[in-house]
Amino acid sequence: MPYTAPFAEQRFVLDVIADLPGLAALPQYANATPDMVDAILSESAKLASNVFAPLNPIGDKTHAKLANRVVTLPPGFADAYRLYIEGGWAGLGVAESHGGQGLPFAVAVAVQEQLTSANMAFALCMMLSQGAIEALAVHASPDLQDRYLAKLVSGEWTGTMNLTEPGAGSDVGALKTRAEPAPDGSYRIKGTKIYITWGEHDAAENIVHLVLARLPDAPPGIKGISLFICPKFRPDGSRNDLVCTGLEHKLGIHASPTCTMSFGDNDNCTGYLVGAEGAGMRAMFTMMNNARVQVGLQGVAIAEAATQHAVHFARQRVQSAKFGAGRDPVRIIDHADVRRTLMTCRALTEATRALVYLNASAVDRSHAGDVAGTGLADFLTPISKAWATDTGVEVASLALQVFGGMGYVEETGAAQFLRDARIAPIYEGTNGIQALDLVGRKLGLDGGAHWQELFAQIRDTIGDLTAHADLKTIAPWLDDALAATQAATIWMTGANNPDDIAAGATPFLRMMGLTLGGWLLAKQALTAAAYLASGNGDPAFLTAKITTARFYAEQILPQVAALSGPVTRGAALLYAIPEADLAA
Template sequence: MPYRAPVSDIRFCLDHVVGFDRVAATETFAEATPETVDAILTEAGRLCEEVLAPLNREGDLHPARLENGVVRTSPGYAEGFRAIAEGGWIGMSAPEDFGGMGLPITLATAVNEMLSSACLALQLNPLMSQGQIEALEAHASAEIQELYIPKLISGEWTGTMNLTEPQAGSDVGALKTRAEPQGDGSYKVTGQKIYISWGDHDMAENVCHLVLARLPDAAEGTKGISLFMVPKRIPNEDGTPGPANDLHVVSLEHKLGLHGSPTAVMQYDGARGWLVGEPHRGMAAMFTMMNNARLGVGVQGLGVAERALQHAVAYALERRQGRSHVEDGSILEHADVRRAVLTMKSETFAARALCLDCAVALDMGRATGDAEWRARGAFLTPIAKAFGTDTGIKVAGDGIQVHGGMGFVEETGAAQFLRDVRVTAIYEGTNGIQAMDLVGRKLADGGAAAFALLDEVAEADHEGLRAASAELRTLTEWMLAQDMQDRFAGSVAYLAAFARVLGAHYHLRAAAADASRAGIARFAAGRMLPEALAEMAKARTGAEELYAISTEEIAA
């Protein structure tokens, strides 16, 4: 079915759930007026509906391919990417000094949701560039900034991030790629990187790789890692792409989904690169890009959830099967189908509100410099990433179920959503790593950020939500008293409980602003919120039970 951009739902969430007016009231983002927001959402929605959404199936049926060392993209992708670039959507939140719009991350987040719904495989490309722009703005020299950032914003060049190696996945500190100084400010980078999204393509004139590598005097582990800009083509003095660098695509991965997005194995054979940031401080620079991408990936899950929901509702309204309490009605009149669709709708709203709330906090932290806003944004980021992607997977799976046997047939399109979104729970740090980060680094402030959020929830005019928030406060205090292994053992459940409590909070805020949303809010509070209590019980069990069973017993 045709995709409908949820412009009105996004605008409602901005106005009545996450308090975007506070962002627009700052001097930094004063240009984000209601008129500007309406224009941006409307135009982005039109692009997604008319230009990008038809490409989603094309990429799945006609994957990117490697031919004679050149990556050829799916039909229509180059035109779609050019429409994204020419519309200025890549540089929405990028600095105006380099050609960006300087708009809030919140608006970029809203637009990225629609881009992800329309064609997730293609949206991955500008998402990588957006993260690279932020990393270069924060850490690169003025010379690198002036050369690369305008090109990334315009879409003339695109960006990637190169972390993973065959022996170094989540343990980035095990990487072996090396960088040798050449005495002229450049370095020769040698090594192999895997799982590089959009590592090469034919849609732009240059591909700019941010590569983690070790200098000759580097220490072991993450403290010895530096970051380098390694372009596909070495820029000439006038900024145009020059000779080919000593790097190439070894192969493209054959993936479960996202067939339109080329995921490359990259080989660097003494490729020329330039240091970004301080020597041996590469992880700090790369984390700037990764943190940007973590919220972006949560939004990707949300985007697929929205499209899978629309697809399932359209099918359920048309499909007649069996008898329900409404004579000759559609399958949407059947209790279990209605339960499934309402669950999908409830979860999609909660994920949208969570991602936008996180983005508002990031914008407020940037605009005001306030430590509490920054802490809130940091705390919400792993929750938004994990819950957004888990929601995308669950909603896409439920969408297949609503379709019944037809959902398992590729021609209906329902299966593609699940295949495409599944990886989002893995990349930019698996959701388990997000949960460990939440109970580790994000509770390192003694729980201040967590308690501040729970203070807001505790003001709700809903007994069940107040009780759940009180229990979550007690659990947070319990977490703070445990050693890290016990925290880690319950971290996934703790994150899920927090997401459940926040989701109900957002639903009740929406219902207070618009009575027509009271029904779905009651559903969320009655059906979804109780799951928080079960998750909290699991979070308290600690690590002992995990290690009471031997490795031999597990493997038996």
């Protein structure tokens, strides 16, 4: 089934939740006029549907392949990447001062959603390059920026992130890759990195690796880590001493080469320091935070594609009589349980999209110097990354269920969405790590000002709902969810036992995501109702927005209160069975 970009939905969320008109009023985003954004999303939709999507099943079956340390992409991918470059898509959200188009991150996120829905494995290449551009734009010296940014912004070169090492996993501070100063001011890098997405491929003429390494006299732990550019080809055109030594055989995203990279096998891998010595994690976190928002977006994108696939099948498949309605078989979309499944997919997808777009808008405001935008972006990022990716897996699984046994076989394509989605809760910091970041760092930012402000806005929305004749039924459900989430937040911020806090972190993050999602859908319902009353917009679309918000409130928000127990029960039961007995 072909992918169709949800253009009307994206534009509505950009305006109502990301406040695109407000962003466009800022000098650096003045290019984001309504006509410009419409044109961009219309053209990127064609690229996604006509170029990226047809390659998705091909890449899934063919895989990226490694031979003689050269990675070859599946047929058609290199040609598609050239179309991406020619369209100028790589620099969409990059400042004009660095050769980009100066559009908001929120708009770039909407484009990236389309590409990811169409072909997640392929879109990973673009995602990582965008993060590399941001890291270099913020932290690299003018000389390095002159040497590398233009080609990355054009898309002629691609970027990677090299953190993880054998034996270190998520503990970046345990890395062993070394950096030795060289007489010419560069460094000699030596070590091995694993799980390097798009670390080697044949679509771009050069690959710019951002590599974390430790100088000889560096202290242990994270404070001793520095960041280096290690290009596949040096500025003089010579091949650098770095190679892909293996490709992972993965559950999904088969077309995305996940590489083991070896640096300095011949003691001649040239690296260039980004920022100050020992400040590597600060620079890398710029790239990682960009990637975490975009990985959250992957959850949205897969949920959208899987839902479209399921709805199309449900409208075609005829099976069984409707419950209590005689013997004549009907299309399965007429069965109440299938409708529940599809509505759940729709509501969760729209809720996570709103959250990620809000997060992207906060990043834009942060880049414009808005301190409150910085705090909001920091607070929302772990929620976007974790809740949206968990939701992507959940929706992909629900969508597969609509297909029944036909979903479990590969011919229908439903299984690929679930396989591809499953990596997103794992990489860029597992979702458990995101939950710990939320309760350990983000709740306390600025004395809790950011969650307090969000809760105040939710209370205002509840007031607006209560006063609205057609939407007041949403208000009590959102009010209950807010009360439970606020009580859990107060418990979290007041708890003293670290194990108890850690034990409740994951269900707490889900509480926060569910509640914020319900609030953002309610805000959209209020706007949709206002548009309907004034005769603006498509009545069918606006009515569906209201119905989806009501469904989410009545069918999904009640989960929030049920999570209060898991959040606040503490860690005792987690450790009550001795380790040896768990292994028995």
